Amino acid sequence: DTEVTQTPKHLVMGMTNKKSLKCEQHMGHRAMYWYKQKAKKPPELMFVYSYEKLSINESVPSRFSPECPNSSLLNLHLHALQPEDSALYLCASSQVNLISTDTQYFGPGTRLTVL
Amino acid sequence: GQNIDQPTEMTATEGAIVQINCTYQTSGFNGLFWYQQHAGEAPTFLSYNVLDGLEEKGRFSSFLSRSKGYSYLLLKKLQMKDSASYLCAVGRGSTLGRLYFGRGTQLTVWP
Numbered sequence: 001d002t003e004v005t006q007t008p009k010h011l012v013m014g015m016t017n018k019k020s021l022k023c024e025q026h027m028g029h030r031a032m033y034w035y036k037q038k039a040k041k042p043p044e045l046m047f048v049y050s051y052e053k054l055s056i057n058e059s060v061p062s063r064f065s066p067e068c069p070n071s072s073l074l075n076l077h078l079h080a081l082q083p084e085d086s087a088l089y090l091c092a093s094s095q096v097n098l099i100s101t102d103t104q105y106f107g108p109g110t111r112l113t114v115l
Numbered sequence: 116g117q118n119i120d121q122p123t124e125m126t127a128t129e130g131a132i133v134q135i136n137c138t139y140q141t142s143g144f145n146g147l148f149w150y151q152q153h154a155g156e157a158p159t160f161l162s163y164n165v166l167d168g169l170e171e172k173g174r175f176s177s178f179l180s181r182s183k184g185y186s187y188l189l190l191k192k193l194q195m196k197d198s199a200s201y202l203c204a205v206g207r208g209s210t211l212g213r214l215y216f217g218r219g220t221q222l223t224v225w226p
């Protein structure tokens with residue numbers, strides 16, 4: 001089973017709204033990732049959690065707030081977003097490997113539109 | 116950032132073979148990944164190379180030459196459903212867990 005699930009599939013929100021994106025995996029992976037992807041561009045890394053601790057924050061604006069409540073779940077809390085934040089938000093997970101880069105498995109993504 | 120280069124677009128016909136190249140310049144190379152991404156969907160893992168040589172997986176093969184900083188993805192017996200973006204991504208030993216993506220190659224397969 002290499003499934004990562006994400007909810008919701010689509011989200012439309014206003015600039016004053018607060019919403020959350022959710023990601024779940026049951027592969028026993030201890031690293032989880034948030035990516036942002038604009039049309040015709042590669043995924044851009046936002047955050048990495050390793051063993052439920054934030055290990056990488058790619059200078060993401062504070063209107064994006066990640067949370068890892070346990071080893072299977074990853075949330076992304078959104079507040080006061082801008083229209084340019086509209087994108088496909090992808091979650092991924094992988095094993096944690098101390099000597100090599102492990103394969104990341106992606107969820108189907110949340111298509112976010114900010115009005 | 117890392118210098119990862121792949122062609123922007125390629126076209127081919129059904130049943131043909133296509134080779135998508137990827138070149139990279141990075142220190143501490145720690146593996147090269149190929150992903151397939153259909154429009155509006157998530158990237159799907161295709162292959163991983165960390166040692167030189169060819170890895171074959173059904174209709175798809177991937178090759179790596181570390182000394183040349185070069186990889187290719189070979190797709191045989193193309194099908195219409197192979198129309199997608201193909202992403203080359205590199206891992207580095209100093210930043211484990213992080214993938215550096217190329218811009219992707221949009222492949223269109225014609226009947």
